[in-house]
Amino acid sequence: QVQLQESGPGLVKPSETLSLTCTVSGGSIGSYYWTWIRQPPGKGLEYIGYISYSGSTNYNPSLKSRVTISVDTSKNQFSLKLSSVTAADTAVYYCARFAWGQNWFDPWGQGTLVTVSS
Amino acid sequence: QSALTQPASVSGSPGQSITISCTGTSSDVGGYNFVSWYQQHPGKAPKLMIYDVSNRPSGVSNRFSGSKSGNTASLTISGLQAEDEADYYCSSYTTSSARVFGGGTTLTVL
Numbered sequence: 001q002v003q004l005q006e007s008g009p010g011l012v013k014p015s016e017t018l019s020l021t022c023t024v025s026g027g028s029i030g031s032y033y034w035t036w037i038r039q040p041p042g043k044g045l046e047y048i049g050y051i052s053y054s055g056s057t058n059y060n061p062s063l064k065s066r067v068t069i070s071v072d073t074s075k076n077q078f079s080l081k082l083s084s085v086t087a088a089d090t091a092v093y094y095c096a097r098f099a100w101g102q103n104w105f106d107p108w109g110q111g112t113l114v115t116v117s118s
Numbered sequence: 119q120s121a122l123t124q125p126a127s128v129s130g131s132p133g134q135s136i137t138i139s140c141t142g143t144s145s146d147v148g149g150y151n152f153v154s155w156y157q158q159h160p161g162k163a164p165k166l167m168i169y170d171v172s173n174r175p176s177g178v179s180n181r182f183s184g185s186k187s188g189n190t191a192s193l194t195i196s197g198l199q200a201e202d203e204a205d206y207y208c209s210s211y212t213t214s215s216a217r218v219f220g221g222g223t224t225l226t227v228l
Contacts, residue, residue: 103152104169
């Protein structure tokens with residue numbers, strides 16, 4: 001079965017760029033849509049955006065100016081870059097999958113905590 | 119896009135039924151039958167419980183059911199059990215092809 005695993009620095013300085021990668025195992029990255037979702041400590045889930053296997057993207061309008069999601073099919077990975085971070089970007093970041101025509105997220109990665117602090 | 123509106127908390131006794139509401143607009147919940155529900159236990163990733171308003175994935179108990187009326191979707195859990203105590207989130211497709219989540223509801227089993 002498909003498994004997702006987030007990786008990247010756990011600490012990022014204010015004004016810098018947060019970079020995370022999600023590695024897909026047990027299946028191909030092709031034919032699916034790959035999503036980033038975050039959850040600030042003690043708060044709810046927030047949709048960040050998704051990328052298709054072919055590279056088309058959709059971003060949360062409130063984050064769009066700072067977000068870039070990319071895919072590397074050769075490595076079965078997709079990535080998130082969030083620029084100009086502040087303390088408000090401190091959160092657990094999850095990657096998740098959905099299929100075209102299916103509007104639900106499953107499976108999810110276990111999540112990775114990123115703290116923005118100097 | 120604004121987050122969907124959920125009650126902050128609900129509670130019920132073992133064996134009882136509870137319902138969690140999720141209110142959006144005609145641009146999300148009301149415009150599409152693409153509402154999903156997720157259960158999240160502390161320190162864990164969310165788990166899909168309901169998709170497309172009322173469908174249960176394989177392996178999810180039939181005590182969980184979903185429905186929708188107008189701009190409001192609902193998750194009902196019948197025969198409450200201690201292990202149902204968790205946070206629950208709704209999510210919907212939107213007109214911009216983005217997705218939006220609810221603010222989350224904490225279920226307490228008394």
